[in-house]
Every structure is written in structure tokens, then in C-alpha cells.
Amino acid sequence: MSDDATPGTAPTAPAKEPAPADPTPPSSGGLPGWAPWAVGAVVVVGLVAGAIAAFGGLGLGGPPPEPEREPDVVLVVMDTVRADHLHLCGHDKPNTPVMDGLKAEGWQVRCDAIAPAPWTVPSHVSFFTGVHYVDARQYDGDDGKTLAMQMADKGYDTLFLSANMVLRKTEVFTQGFRVTQTARNFNQLKGPRFPLALDEILQQADPEKPMFLFLNLVDAHAPYPPIPRGVTWAKPQRGIQHRRFETEGSSPFHRYMTGQMTPEESAKYKVQVENGYDYGIFLADQNIGAILDALRARGRMKNYRIVITSDHGELLGEHSVIGHGDTLFEPGLRVPFLYKDSSAEGAQLPEHQLNGIQAFYLLRDGKLGEIPDPPYATNYQAQGPESSNGLVMWTPDGEKLVWKNGERFRFDLKADPEEKNPLPIEGAPMLDRFEQLVEKNQPVIELEDQAKDPETIQLLRAAGYVE
Numbered sequence: 001m002s003d004d005a006t007p008g009t010a011p012t013a014p015a016k017e018p019a020p021a022d023p024t025p026p027s028s029g030g031l032p033g034w035a036p037w038a039v040g041a042v043v044v045v046g047l048v049a050g051a052i053a054a055f056g057g058l059g060l061g062g063p064p065p066e067p068e069r070e071p072d073v074v075l076v077v078m079d080t081v082r083a084d085h086l087h088l089c090g091h092d093k094p095n096t097p098v099m100d101g102l103k104a105e106g107w108q109v110r111c112d113a114i115a116p117a118p119w120t121v122p123s124h125v126s127f128f129t130g131v132h133y134v135d136a137r138q139y140d141g142d143d144g145k146t147l148a149m150q151m152a153d154k155g156y157d158t159l160f161l162s163a164n165m166v167l168r169k170t171e172v173f174t175q176g177f178r179v180t181q182t183a184r185n186f187n188q189l190k191g192p193r194f195p196l197a198l199d200e201i202l203q204q205a206d207p208e209k210p211m212f213l214f215l216n217l218v219d220a221h222a223p224y225p226p227i228p229r230g231v232t233w234a235k236p237q238r239g240i241q242h243r244r245f246e247t248e249g250s251s252p253f254h255r256y257m258t259g260q261m262t263p264e265e266s267a268k269y270k271v272q273v274e275n276g277y278d279y280g281i282f283l284a285d286q287n288i289g290a291i292l293d294a295l296r297a298r299g300r301m302k303n304y305r306i307v308i309t310s311d312h313g314e315l316l317g318e319h320s321v322i323g324h325g326d327t328l329f330e331p332g333l334r335v336p337f338l339y340k341d342s343s344a345e346g347a348q349l350p351e352h353q354l355n356g357i358q359a360f361y362l363l364r365d366g367k368l369g370e371i372p373d374p375p376y377a378t379n380y381q382a383q384g385p386e387s388s389n390g391l392v393m394w395t396p397d398g399e400k401l402v403w404k405n406g407e408r409f410r411f412d413l414k415a416d417p418e419e420k421n422p423l424p425i426e427g428a429p430m431l432d433r434f435e436q437l438v439e440k441n442q443p444v445i446e447l448e449d450q451a452k453d454p455e456t457i458q459l460l461r462a463a464g465y466v467e
């Protein structure tokens with residue numbers, strides 16, 4: 001990554017350092033991972049963080065951590081990040097310098113991990129329970145305790161910071177967390193505002209206890225951010241708003257989604273959409289760097305397990321769709337998965353088809369859970385009268401079986417990676433197993449409890465999930 005030293009930064013930015021590779025605490029000149037153009041206030045926080053590191057004597061060559069103390073455990077969900085749009089995973093734009101550095105450092109990286117579901121709520125339910133949404137509804141594993149509750153039982157301090165407002169549904173997501181903060185809208189904790197909030201959260205951590213920290217970043221979630229001048233791989237442009245259920249008006253998004261653009265307009269718009277999204281991923285990557293620097297400054301990067309993944313992907317014009325939520329195509333479900341266990345005997349991830357639900361087991365136990373093959377994802381959309389429901393199963397030989405709102409589809413992903421030519425479902429491999437899963441998941445389409453909860457509906461509507 002040394003040959004593209006300043007991807008995405010303004011001309012005034014200093015040369016980017018590969019922040020995570022540096023074991024020393026961050027300097028006090030600013031917030032590491034963020035360029036000074038981002039926001040003036042970061043300098044103050046950088047000073048605070050530096051002062052904490054100095055006064056605490058953290059990371060200054062003191063004695064090694066007591067061996068009996070449990071590792072600090074961190075789950076970072078980069079919301080809405082599809083794997084194939086990361087430079088880390090082969091994308092042609094240099095938008096992940098921080099994560100590229102983590103790979104070079106030896107973090108395990110998988111680029112075809114499977115999200116538990118194509119939108120935020122059911123995926124996070126799976127991260128926090130270790131099971132699919134349908135099972136979580138009757139969750140009684142470990143006495144029905146969420147990951148945070150179990151970690152608290154083990155003596156952990158538990159902290160939660162979500163830039164995704166959809167996770168404000170308190171009783172579902174923040175159970176077991178002692179300290180919580182959730183954004184009120186999709187812009188409140190984007191970009192350089194996130195590390196400021198993280199700093200406040202980490203100040204509240206109990207230094208005597210190991211920490212379970214959950215973080216959700218929405219930098220790649222719509223609205224896509226504006227692209228400033230000076231980015232080497234994209235022209236400056238305004239932010240891009242999505243309103244999936246906009247029914248009138250003449251916004252480019254609406255005109256694209258309703259097929260009103262000429263082919264030339266459509267091609268141009270898709271370039272803007274891709275660039276805006278890719279720049280959002282760049283901002284998420286910068287925040288990964290800021291998070292790791294903040295942890296390091298507090299001595300939390302000595303004995304640790306960290307998962308960095310996404311809750312789902314995003315369609316960028318495939319099948320004439322921009323966004324996510326009720327689509328089960330590959331770009332909406334294939335996510336990156338990064339894992340680092342600082343101990344010598346860390347778990348080895350499977351080479352392919354890693355089930356994102358494994359985040360739960362890796363963080364809790366330091367090893368993979370016994371999840372039956374083959375992997376599958378499920379979808380439940382709380383849309384009241386228009387609930388949509390689906391299930392996807394991937395077979396070991398590269399086929400994908402889909403059930404959506406009662407219809408069945410089958411794709412050969414090797415011969416038809418864009419999922420344009422469905423095959424007859426008859427004769428599909430592992431069809432019996434697929435039908436078992438469909439039968440089990442089908443009833444959940446009702447979703448009465450969520451659909452009737454006005455607060456949830458309001459949040460989902462604001463996020464563009466609900467009409």
C-alpha cells in the first residue's frame with residue numbers, strides 16, 4: 001500500500017501513516033486515522049487521548065498484562081459494506097488503506113463471508129445471539145442471554161456505540177450493555193464525529209475489567225457522503241440521498257429506480273453512486289484506524305480479540321436496484337470479515353463461505369461455533385401489510401437456492417455470477433435441507449410485534465426500510 005500514500009485525502013493532509021502497524025500510542029497532534037480537514041475539534045480530542053495515555057502510563061513499556069485477565073473483545077460492524085467494493089478484497093479503488101495494513105500485519109481476512117440477513121435488524125440480532133433471527137425469536141440458548149449479558153456475567157465491562165439509529169430499539173440490542181450511545185440520525189456519528197463519541201464511551205470504561213465493546217459505523221450507509229476535492233480516485237461530488245419509497249419528485253435516485261433515465265444518464269448516475277459509496281467505505285476504513293488507535297492509547301490492544309465485519313451489503317445498480325433491505329442477491333449478502341486474536345492459539349477461519357454469525361462465537365469463546373452447514377441467510381422485513389420474507393442457502397458446489405415471498409429460485413453462481421438466469425428448482429442439490437429451512441422460517445413473515453411498534457416503524461421509515 002505504500003505506493004498510494006494519500007488515497008482520498010485532501011491536498012493539505014499529511015502523508016498517511018499505516019496507523020495500525022505502529023504499536024506506540026498515537027501522537028497528540030490530532031486524531032490518528034483522520035486528516036485535519038475533517039473537523040477542527042479532533043485536535044482537542046487527540047490531546048485528551050494523548051494525555052490519558054501519558055498519565056495512565058499505558059503503552060509505555062510497562063509490565064505485560066496479567067495472564068489471568070480475559071482478553072478485551074471488540075465487535076466492529078461497518079454497516080452496509082459489501083466485500084467486493086473494498087480495495088482489501090480486490091476493488092480497483094484504493095479505499096481501504098487501514099484494512100490493507102491489517103492484512104499485511106497478519107489479520108485473517110475473508111472476502112466472501114455471508115451476512116446473516118440483508119438488513120440491519122435481523123443481522124444484529126444474529127451477532128448478539130449466535131443464531132438466525134427465526135431462532136432468536138424463541139432464543140433460550142444460554143438462558144436467553146445476549147452476548148453482552150453473557151460477557152457481563154463473565155466479569156466484562158460492556159460498552160455499546162452505534163452510529164446506526166435503527167439499533168435504538170433498546171430492549172433488543174442494548175441488553176447487557178452498561179454504557180450505551182446510539183445516534184439519532186444517519187449523519188450524527190458519521191466520519192470524524194465517530195471517534196469523538198468513542199472517546200467519550202471509552203472514558204467510561206472500567207480500567208479494572210476486560211471490555212466487550214460493540215461499535216457500528218454507518219459511513220457507507222446512505223446517504224452517501226459528499227466527495228471533497230483532492231481525492232485521487234474520484235471527482236468531487238455532492239452527497240447522494242436515497243429514499244427507497246419516494247413516490248414523487250424528480251430526484252436522480254427516484255428517476256433511476258423508476259426507470260426514467262436514458263441509458264446515458266443512468267450510466268453516469270451509477271458512476272456517481274459507486275464513487276459516493278466507495279468514498280463512504282473509505283471513511284469507514286479511516287474510522288477503523290481511529291478505533292484501533294483509541295484502543296491502543298488505552299492499553300486495550302495487548303490482549304484482545306477483534307472482529308470487523310458488516311451486517312449486509314448494498315446493491316449499486318445490479319438488477320436495477322440501489323440500496324439494500326429486501327434483496328437477496330450476492331452484493332447484498334457478501335461481506336468482509338476480519339479477525340485478530342492476540343493470543344498464539346487463535347481460531348483459524350474457514351477459507352470460504354464463513355458464516356457471519358461466527359462473530360458471536362469467536363468473540364465469546366475465541367473459537368468457531370458448531371453451526372450446521374451449509375450456510376444460509378434469512379430476511380424478515382417489518383413493512384406491515386407488505387412484509388417480505390426470504391431465505392438463501394449456498395450449497396458447497398456453488399449453487400444458491402432462494403425462497404422469497406413463496407417463490408423459489410436457483411442460481412449456479414459459477415456459471416451465472418450475476419444471478420440473471422435462474423435454473424429450475426427441481427433437482428437442486430440439498431433441496432431437502434433447503435425445504436426444511438423454508439418450512440421453519442416461513443411463519444416469521446408475520447412479524448406482528450415489530451410491525452405494530454410505532455417507534456420501530458418510525459426508525460425504519462427514517463432509514464428508508466419502510467414505506
Ligand SMILES: [Zn+2]
Pocket residue numbers: 079080119120121311312
Ligand atoms: Zn445495516
